[in-house]
Amino acid sequence: MAEATNHTLHTPTTAQTDASRAVGIQIRKLYKIFGPTPEKFLPAVLDGMSKQELREQHGHVLGLRDIHIDMPAGGIQVVMGLSGSGKSTLIRHINRLIDPTSGEVLVGNDAQQVDVVKMTASQLQRFRREETAMVFQKFALFPHLTVQENTEYGLKVQGIKPKQREEQALRWIERVGLKGYESSYPNQLSGGMQQRVGLARALTNDAPILLMDEAFSALDPLIRTDMQSVLLDIQQEIGKTIVFITHDLDEALRLGDRIAILRDGEVVQQGTGQQIVLKPADDYIESFVRDVNRGRVIRCRTLMQDGPAVEGPTVDASLVIEEAARLLSAEGKDAADVVNSKGKRLGTVCMNDIIAAMVPPRDEAPGTQPG
Ligand SMILES: Nc1ncnc2c1ncn2[C@@H]1O[C@H](COP(=O)(O)OP(=O)(O)O)[C@@H](O)[C@H]1O
Ligand SMILES: [Mg+2]
CATH class of the missing domain: 3.10.580.10 (CBS-domain)
Structure with missing residues (x-):
């Protein structure tokens, strides 16, 4: 594939890994109602209208209700819950792929915090490209691009010069264990290897926030455990703020510095894995943690x-x-x-x-x- 010319693109940022850039994410009073006129039903939901009533009487879906989560800067925040509990809806608010019905998504550190919800279109575009990277369950690689081209893609869009982005890409391709596969195409790789490319691509972007929506859920158990190890190992070095979504308790406990558990769009418990296992807040969580290896x-x-x-x-x-x-x-x-x-x-x-x-x-x- 032909190289794009660089001179028309904006000034590149330096792509240096720097744990001191770690930013926290604070979700405040976040509500999401899906449907034609969500604002109309917000007051009723604020007053406690149930998800069921909202759906059956008014044809709207309550995606999220009154979410408060402080996601640690430079740590792994896991969001766990069954299918349909609102995990994807929540993570998509962080880079505003979904607009909230109300609430705040504050990103930054003590010195400077910005509300993603209030960003203008151009601020949001910059934020998405430079401050966040996503890893998807279905990999979402370009089939017509090689491993290296896929990995460099984000930096290319940012206008980073070929030499610099190649350097970054090769570094992360090696780091995720894919050295030697730079010129392969996605369909020549196994699922586990494709997800390594997804991870290398996200890391090459060098954004302080990494959003991973069920990133390992489609992988076979052994490969999944491998990928968890790769992520934990790399996180030691990069200290990024990672939001990791899973429906699997073992994965949550292994990866999460903090865990928030969602049910029907509400946070039912949050804390460290140990707090959740030792003091499950209700029967629902107790049923999740019952068989866990406490050791x-x-x-x-x-x-x-x-x-x-x-x-x-x-x-x-x-x-x-x-x-x-x-x-x-x-x-x-x-x-x-x-x-x-x-x-x-x-x-x-x-x-x-x-x-x-x-x-x-x-x-x-x-x-x-x-x-
Ligand atoms: N665009 C949408 N329109 C209507 N309902 C939606 C939309 N997106 C998600 N939902 C609903 O919101 C709830 C949470 O969905 P989701 O966030 O995808 O759950 P999870 O990722 O935990 O499986 C579900 O009831 C789902 O049907
Ligand atoms: Mg989901």
């Missing part, structure tokens, strides 16, 4: 007790207890000293507590609760 979610910090130093291994407070159990078992010890990231001793954790936390007592087991 991979609960951290030593949570089970730690005061007490004198023990003769045994030393574990980091953020280590998940399954790993701590593995260590204890390997060394034949009953307890470990817990330390913070600077090596300061905080307390001890013992094998009995770990086992009790990993295996909930019988009367907590599903189906045995009274009433």
Whole structure:
């Protein structure tokens, strides 16, 4: 494919990765009603009209109701929920592919925050191109472009010079494990490899916000786990603000620094994975977390007790207890000293507590609760 000429395009920005550019996203009082006259029904919805009544009596769909989420700068915010719960509707408000019926989407840091909802068309265009990148479930690669051309595409649209965008693209193609496939076409690649291209393309754009809508949901389980590892590994280095949508709890717990759970367009619980697993807000969430491997979610910090130093291994407070159990078992010890990231001793954790936390007592087991 012929190179586009650059001289007619606007001045390129530098495409440098810089974690200090991390921006937070704050969603405030966000409502979305789908239908011909959403504004007309907003007051009733604000007054508490149910999704069902809105649909059955008035032919409008309540997409989102009163969403408040603080998405951490430089962290992974997971949005989880069943199909139809409003996840895609929510993520599309962040780059305003969908306009809200009311509410704010504030993006930035303490020094400067802008409301995406109030952006003019040209501000929005710049914001979408330079501040956000998306990874889609269905990859959305150009079939007639090679891996490298697909990966460079966003920078090309931004008017970045060929040499510079090639440098960036090749770096990320290698980083996602596709070195050697630069000249392949998407239909020559497996699904997992195509999604690596989708990720490389998004990373090459070097936007501070990465929006991933069920990006791994179409992949086979093993490949999906691989992609999660690739993402976590790269995130260590880039520290972007990632909004990751999934309907899978294991994926949510593995990736999410914070998790928000949606049901019927409302946030039913948000917090860390551990908070959600240990204190599910209602039966709906309890049914989600029932079968989760708690050993991979609960951290030593949570089970730690005061007490004198023990003769045994030393574990980091953020280590998940399954790993701590593995260590204890390997060394034949009953307890470990817990330390913070600077090596300061905080307390001890013992094998009995770990086992009790990993295996909930019988009367907590599903189906045995009274009433
Ligand atoms: N353009 C639209 N018009 C009417 N209803 C819509 C539209 N887009 C989404 N919806 C409805 O909003 C709800 C949430 O949809 P969506 O955000 O796609 O859910 P999810 O991504 O969690 O599967 C669903 O009830 C869906 O039917
Ligand atoms: Mg969706």
